[in-house]
Amino acid sequence: MSRWFDLAFALFAVPALVAAAPLQYGFGKAATAEEIAGWNIDVRPDGAGLPKGRGSVAEGQAIYDRQCASCHGTFGESNSYLQIAGGVGSLATDQPMRTTGSKLNYATTLWDYINRAMPFNAPQTLTPNEVYAVTAYVLNLSDIVPADAVLDQDSLPKLAMPNRDGFTTKHGFMRRDGKPDTHNTACMTNCVKEVRLSSEIPDYARGQHGSLAEQGRGVGTAAPRPVAAESGLDLAKAAACMACHGVTDKLVGPGFREVATRYASDGNAESRLVAKVKAGGVGVWGAVPMPAQPKLTDADARTVVQWILAGAK
Amino acid sequence: MPGRIRPAPENHLPDAGRRGLLRRAAALGGALAAGAHAQADDSLGKNLPPNVPEWSRTLGAPILASPYGVPSKYEASVKRRESPGLTRTPQSSVSFTPLQNLFGIITPSGLHFERHHAGMPDVDPHQHRLMIHGLVAKPRVYTMDDIARFPSVSRIHFIECGANTGMEWGNVAVPTVQYSHGMLSCSEWTGVLLSTLLDEVGIDLNKAKYLLAEGADGASLTRTIPLSMALDDAMVCYGQNGEMLRPEQGYPLRLLVPGVQGVSSVKWLRRIKAGDAPFNTREESLHYVDLMPGGVHRQYTWIQEAKSVITAPSGGQVLLDRGYHEITGLAWSGRGRIRRVDVSTDGGRNWRTAKLQDPVLAKALTRFRIDWKWNGEPALLQSRAVDETGYVQPSIRQLRAVRGTRSIYHNNAIQTWRVDATGEVGNVQVV
Numbered sequence: 001m002s003r004w005f006d007l008a009f010a011l012f013a014v015p016a017l018v019a020a021a022p023l024q025y026g027f028g029k030a031a032t033a034e035e036i037a038g039w040n041i042d043v044r045p046d047g048a049g050l051p052k053g054r055g056s057v058a059e060g061q062a063i064y065d066r067q068c069a070s071c072h073g074t075f076g077e078s079n080s081y082l083q084i085a086g087g088v089g090s091l092a093t094d095q096p097m098r099t100t101g102s103k104l105n106y107a108t109t110l111w112d113y114i115n116r117a118m119p120f121n122a123p124q125t126l127t128p129n130e131v132y133a134v135t136a137y138v139l140n141l142s143d144i145v146p147a148d149a150v151l152d153q154d155s156l157p158k159l160a161m162p163n164r165d166g167f168t169t170k171h172g173f174m175r176r177d178g179k180p181d182t183h184n185t186a187c188m189t190n191c192v193k194e195v196r197l198s199s200e201i202p203d204y205a206r207g208q209h210g211s212l213a214e215q216g217r218g219v220g221t222a223a224p225r226p227v228a229a230e231s232g233l234d235l236a237k238a239a240a241c242m243a244c245h246g247v248t249d250k251l252v253g254p255g256f257r258e259v260a261t262r263y264a265s266d267g268n269a270e271s272r273l274v275a276k277v278k279a280g281g282v283g284v285w286g287a288v289p290m291p292a293q294p295k296l297t298d299a300d301a302r303t304v305v306q307w308i309l310a311g312a313k
Numbered sequence: 314m315p316g317r318i319r320p321a322p323e324n325h326l327p328d329a330g331r332r333g334l335l336r337r338a339a340a341l342g343g344a345l346a347a348g349a350h351a352q353a354d355d356s357l358g359k360n361l362p363p364n365v366p367e368w369s370r371t372l373g374a375p376i377l378a379s380p381y382g383v384p385s386k387y388e389a390s391v392k393r394r395e396s397p398g399l400t401r402t403p404q405s406s407v408s409f410t411p412l413q414n415l416f417g418i419i420t421p422s423g424l425h426f427e428r429h430h431a432g433m434p435d436v437d438p439h440q441h442r443l444m445i446h447g448l449v450a451k452p453r454v455y456t457m458d459d460i461a462r463f464p465s466v467s468r469i470h471f472i473e474c475g476a477n478t479g480m481e482w483g484n485v486a487v488p489t490v491q492y493s494h495g496m497l498s499c500s501e502w503t504g505v506l507l508s509t510l511l512d513e514v515g516i517d518l519n520k521a522k523y524l525l526a527e528g529a530d531g532a533s534l535t536r537t538i539p540l541s542m543a544l545d546d547a548m549v550c551y552g553q554n555g556e557m558l559r560p561e562q563g564y565p566l567r568l569l570v571p572g573v574q575g576v577s578s579v580k581w582l583r584r585i586k587a588g589d590a591p592f593n594t595r596e597e598s599l600h601y602v603d604l605m606p607g608g609v610h611r612q613y614t615w616i617q618e619a620k621s622v623i624t625a626p627s628g629g630q631v632l633l634d635r636g637y638h639e640i641t642g643l644a645w646s647g648r649g650r651i652r653r654v655d656v657s658t659d660g661g662r663n664w665r666t667a668k669l670q671d672p673v674l675a676k677a678l679t680r681f682r683i684d685w686k687w688n689g690e691p692a693l694l695q696s697r698a699v700d701e702t703g704y705v706q707p708s709i710r711q712l713r714a715v716r717g718t719r720s721i722y723h724n725n726a727i728q729t730w731r732v733d734a735t736g737e738v739g740n741v742q743v744v
Contacts, residue, residue: 029453030453113594190663191661191664192662201739215491217414
């Protein structure tokens with residue numbers, strides 16, 4: 001192979017290129033310094049890759065409140081996404097809080113990630129100074145740097161992160177021939193004396209994944225089962241109503257029994273609620289809108305509403 | 314003929330006509346003909362012998378009714394699904410492969426599980442570039458045309474998310490194999506061996522020890538790849554099951570690191586940088602690290618150890634008949650080939666060795682099957698994989714003894730499905 005290519009290059013390639021670059025195939029083009037500079041954005045724990053710049057906690061707060069707080073919470077407390085503040089020192093406890101502050105080993109990684117991937121809806125739009133500032137503020141939210149801190153390319157890699165020593169590579173997962181940490185044997189007969197059931201799916205979770213009947217193939221070894229008459233509760237589970245509503249308690253939307261209580265003396269509630277279930281609505285129970293449910297048939301919506309208004313029992 | 318299995322325990326079928334039919338069928342004693350459920354009118358039987366079916370008495374659709382081709386409308390239930398409440402945004406989320414409905418070892422490209430970290434970008438292949446730089450003699454930029462000119466290989470490999478089965482470390486949380494094991498897929502991948510590209514650019518074998526792989530998505534997702542694996546069998550892929558990669562799988566170019574947790578097979582691959590130390594990226598310090606008892610995280614936990622799961626009968630299905638049932642499932646190992654799969658129907662007391670379906674390939678899904686006669690009594694079905702290193706898939710008890718219940722990743726425990734006396738199959742754990 002290489003001999004053929006050598007010959008090919010000797011005959012057809014530009015001699016200077018062959019001399020300078022022992023490329024076997026020669027496809028593509030040399031990456032220019034400018035091209036590399038534009039894409040070479042990663043930052044290593046030793047600070048390699050950090051651009052010059054600086055930013056303060058105060059500057060970071062202004063940017064954070066504008067561009068980050070809607071997802072991460074004003075104080076970085078939102079656990080809807082990865083929680084970014086709090087939990088420092090909790091990892092060894094029975095209730096570990098996995099946050100940016102409690103887990104991260106190097107502040108450079110935080111800089112790298114904000115720079116490449118944040119804000120979520122507009123990544124790579126912050127300037128280096130802004131990234132230093134937001135990094136400083138996020139670290140301040142976990143009390144890793146003081147409120148008057150200013151970070152730059154020299155100070156950032158030197159920051160002592162609380163979980164700096166919290167990682168290990170002493171395990172068998174880094175190599176194909178790594179050593180496993182469990183040692184089961186392929187016993188074939190009388191392997192255990194007693195089999196004890198330790199866990200099964202809890203009742204409250206049984207409907208969370210929708211109609212399992214719909215998730216099998218309808219032919220071959222997966223024919224459908226005959227189904228008993230459905231209750232409003234069955235329908236509510238299958239239509240994923242329970243993703244937002246509890247039977248008794250408010251989740252995202254009101255609990256079904258709260259709905260029943262509110263409309264107990266309203267004779268027209270059934271028709272109105274059927275229409276509302278189908279079309280969606282907002283305002284009665286708060287600012288979070290209920291999405292329209294166009295897939296629910298009128299008959300099923302009525303069954304659910306009747307069940308709710310009857311007390312959701 | 315295999316015993317019939319039907320899906321679903323507690324839920325209903327939402328289509329009213331279908332329910333009506335099923336009620337009627339139930340009234341008739343539950344004797345449902347296979348496929349008859351799809352009919353929603355009162356003509357049950359008119360297409361059955363001795364009558365001639367209507368599709369035999371009419372002209373069918375012409376060619377190119379669907380130029381690309383889509384599954385039969387009767388297969389509409391076979392699709393990827395998300396697990397409600399698992400993630401907050403659909404852009405940084407995961408959808409699961411319906412393993413319960415698939416045959417053999419190849420995952421149809423449209424059913425390959427999805428995991429995006431900042432949504433799925435729409436990459437123009439004409440403007441996509443792969444840059445290789447760092448500790449190399451000749452940093453290069455390649456177009457897709459350039460990549461396609463290199464000598465190519467096609468190989469069958471699985472991709473499993475490191476967090477597959479991660480919801481079940483502490484207790485049972487999900488009802489079916491789609492949710493418990495569906496961050497797992499297997500394709501025939503076509504592309505260039507990464508070693509070919511690294512040779513071409515003159516990787517510095519004295520200094521370079523690790524690569525950084527970076528995607529072109531909004532996350533610019535980055536992962537550290539050890540050079541040993543990069544030079545062994547890692548691929549830069551553009552083909553999947555005979556076609557170009559699907560957008561969900563990184564169109565037009567992705568990395569594939571066989572046997573390693575899926576996040577390392579960086580999608581929309583745009584940059585490879587050779588370095589002398591691991592890069593400690595966000596996806597290997599804040600995520601994809603395994604919390605151990607005592608509070609220390611294992612970092613760079615790349616390998617997916619041997620694992621198996623029975624896909625039929627599995628959670629959410631119902632055994633309709635006593636007698637013969639084929640138990641079938643999938644086994645795989647990130648360390649090589651599957652050597653053997655054993656199956657227990659009594660919760661692990663006794664085991665029998667299953668048949669492995671050829672081909673049995675390294676770091677690929679392997680299909681296993683074993684005969685079973687269900688006597689109508691409750692049963693606990695388990696499968697246990699042994700790979701070519703001799704490693705035996707562990708029990709959940711053995712895993713917890715070492716790693717606790719909070720490590721999220723790398724749960725390769727033996728899965729248990731309970732068949733109860735009514736034939737319903739549910740997800741359980743035994744100790």
